[in-house]
Amino acid sequence: MSDPAARVRPVTPDETRAPTDRLGLYAYLQAREHMRTYLAIMRLFTATLLADLSAGDVAAALASAERDGRVDRGESRIENVITRLRQLVEWGNLVQGRREVVAASIAEFQHGSVRYQISKLAVRVQRDVDELLRVPEGAREVSRELLPAIERGLNQLGKSLATAVQQEQRDPDSTASARARELLAEQVTTLFLQHAELAATVRDFYAYLGQVVTRHHLGADEISGFRNLLVEYIQKVVEDVLRQTPAIAEHLTGRFAAARPELLRLLGDPDLGAEVERARGRSAADWQELTDWFVDRPGRPSQVTVLREATARAIGSLLASVKRATAGGGLLPGRRAELLKLAKWFDDGTSQDGARMYAAAFGLYSARHLLPAPEHDSDDERTPWSEGPVCDVTVSVRSRSDRGARGRTSRIMDDPITEQSLLAEARQADELRAADVAELAAAAPNLDQATLSPGALGVLCELLTLAMAQRESTKDAGSAEDQVRGLVVRVEYAEGVTTRVRSTGGTLTLRDSTLVLSGGGT
Structure with missing residues (x-):
């Protein structure tokens, strides 16, 4: 055992x-x-x-x-x-x-x-x-020479698979069958390594391209360099991809796709347990991912389609930058170069030089605070300014040094339905206000015995707040009036007197005070 x-x-x-x-x-x-x-x-x-x-x-x-x-x-x-x-x-x-x-x-x-x-x-x-x-900061070259290598690899893999199946049927334990399986594994590993390198270079190149074409202001030398990069280099990349994709897609979706289960069976190693991470190409998910890179599916475009669309957007963004830079009646020249120069002066100078340059450049001088200093607005006061939070600068400030809004004021649209609904809401609010004021006027003679509704109590608290705001001290009197309906609320100081106003939502208690209501009858 x-x-x-x-x-x-x-x-x-x-x-x-x-x-x-x-x-x-x-x-x-x-x-x-x-x-x-x-x-x-x-x-x-x-x-x-x-x-x-x-x-x-x-x-x-x-x-x-x-x-x-x-x-x-x-x-x-x-x-x-x-x-x-x-x-x-x-x-x-x-x-x-x-x-x-x-x-x-x-x-x-x-x-x-x-x-x-x-x-x-x-x-x-x-x-x-x-x-x-x-990794350098510049663009990464796309390994487009791998595309024909992938197509040849798929072609050779189909032939090797047919040979391996024949050897397996003749004698699965023979040396020839073992060599055929080894050649099959070698070709599959090489194929997926080539595709992984191609996909990585494409992602890195377009990530760099995305952060460049979204910039609003480009210099003349930058536009020239990116023009060559987009119009010439990317055109070659896209042409190579489009030329090689049909042959690759035919291999991945044709007869080779039907023989894929047999390929996975031959590549399986019974000596390896489930806990071992297998190389790429040993599972159906790996082959599906490879197929999705080249072949469109309903509702899911391939990476080749995404690459073509991204290229069109990049060229459009570059043309827009060229148009902004060359249009005679367009925007004024950008201030990016000047701001970068000023930032370099700040970085090279001392703290005292920075304070003087800040005042000279922006007209903002040091403040005189009479209150305690506010809390630091950063996570760490020891963090250098170059590594701290980034402040976004709007296009108008960056390009024209102007904070004013641009463009015409939007037209006010005539919307009679919305107008009537707003008028109805205003009439309803006015009716509720009139009912609350009338309730307060009726309860004024016996306010300490009445029970007010929440709306009436809200009106009373509103006028009471205004009345108490007029008092210079707690012993002074104050009053407030509803200008529309004439209800007057007066609060006076009375030592030892407690005034209570009851409502369905609670009781308002005023100590050392008396409350007098008058008017509001109409």
Whole structure:
């Protein structure tokens, strides 16, 4: 009988985390105070395969980085290193382990026996981070040469699949059948790697293009450069995509699509468990995603269609920028270059120079506050202005230095239905007001014994507020009048007298005061 414990697969820390908890793996990138140290530690663990390091090993590596100025001073001290490693373990980036060591002291045993390894998802996070930091600011070239390679790959894959099926039918355990399956797996992996690179370059290029064409003001040199980029380069990209797409779509939706289940069966590996992440192209979802990139579906356009539409919008935006810049009667030249020049002066100057330039440029001088200073309007008063919140500048201010509204005033539309409804609402409100005033006038002789409606109490409180606002002190009298119906409310000071006005919604109590109502009978 086999041991049940031998069938239990150990659970890795990545599998115990909920999908949303995985975002905590990015926490070390937001740690402003020690971010450079965390980056150095993560790069150390991802530099080699199966890294198994102790706190002493990490401290030695950080000492070298500290001498080069890549981390702050004091970060290589063993107590600081242990704190950083424990924090990374808490975030889920590192995993603790132990190893038997020969140590001369308890401290050496503690530092050497506790080992740290990097988790699977943390490797991907750090890999993406390093790749992001290496990306230049400019446009990324689209790997359009991969399109014919994908078409050839699909053609060869169809032939290899037919050969593999024949070998499988003859002798599934033969060497020829095994070689046919290996060739099939090689071609599928190559195909999906080529498509992933093509899709990534297209996304990056159009993301850069989107942030450029939406700018309202472009210089003459920028317009010339983007004209070549759009009209010449993008035209080649779109032409290549449109030329190669029909052949690729025919492979993906033709006879090859019917043989896809057989392909997935041949690529299946019975020795790999469900917990192993398979390479791309080993599932029906991967092939559907590849097909959707090139082939339209009802209600879901392909990425080729989206690419063509995005190109048309980009060219239209560029033409609009050219028209704004060259139209004789159009907008005045933009102030973007001047604002950038002023911003550079602010960045290069001292605080005193900045205050003088601010006053000279905008005519705003320092304020004199008689009240305590307001709270800081930022999350961190130590944040430099260049890294703080961004203030949006409207197009009119950016281009014309003008805050005034442009264009004609909109015409007032004649809407008799809305007019009649508003008049009806006004008449109803006036009738309710008249009924409330009449109720107060009727209850005036015996106000302390009457029970007012909520509307009458509201009118009384409104006039009472105006009357009390006229009093210079609590011992003065005050009065207020309803100018339409003549109801007068007068409040007078009377020490020891308590006036109560009851209503269906509660009781209004006035201490050391008397309340007198008069008028309002008509």
